[in-house]
Amino acid sequence: MLIIAHRGVGEPRNTLDAFRRAIELGFGVEFDVWMTGDGRLVVLHDPQFTSGGRAHRVGDLTLSELWALHPLGRLIPTVEEILRMSNGPEAILNADVKDPEAVPRLLELASEFDALDRVIFSSTDPGVLSDIRRLSERARLAFSIVRERDIATFPWLKARLRLYSLHVPLDGVDRVGMPVFKLLVRWARLIGLRIGFWSYEADELSYLPRLMGYFDYVIADDPVRVRELIGR
Secondary structure (H helix, E strand, O other): OEEEEEOOOOOOOOOHHHHHHHHHOOOEEEEEEEEOOOOOEEEOOOOEEEEOOEEEEHHHOOHHHHHHHOOOHHHOOEHHHHHHHOOOOOOOEEEEEOOHHHHHHHHHHHHHOOOHHHEEEEEOOHHHHHHHHHHOOOOEEEEEOOOOOHHHHHHHHHHHHOOOEEEEEOOHHHHHOHHHHHHHHHHHHHOOOEEEEEOOOOOHHHHHHHHOOOOOEEEEOOHHHHHHHHHO
16 A cells, blocks of 8 residues: 655755655655746745745745745755656655646656656646646546546546546545545546555544545655554
């Protein structure tokens, strides 16, 4: 069972040390991708932050300015650093592409590091996935469900973009109930989609044992405990 560590293992999250710990423990890693004003790809959860009483956007800053202004400073990794650090055939990466402008350079970097076959490119935006597919026939695409209307969209995206997988929030159980949730997941698997569960606010440790056999991988907030749990 593949377990992908959401933003790495340990604190501070979204840093090279957190990603390195995850890979050393045998997990994949998930990270969000944004582009700086000078075209560098960085890993941060949010596109904006406050520093010195002023609001800043990642896309308005150079990489050096971002490192100088952001509270995490030089701990903010570039995508290139993650690819270099994880450069091995068994290190699975999930690049959550938040910035459409990042797509061309992200694919270039994945190719440079011979990582296309071990990266899952995910997005909540079908337009971003379309851009990735237009530039790469090999890229493995995952559509992340965040809205109820996405449920009606994914079969069309599967056919049009040759989706690799569907990222399904465990929070959906509370919205539709466990029986309907399982039915929807079964439907997705019947049309050839792999299922990756993730959680927004739901307790992954509570739901995952009740959903064994319904998923192919987990994007886990607590990957160590998830591995202990589903290992049982």
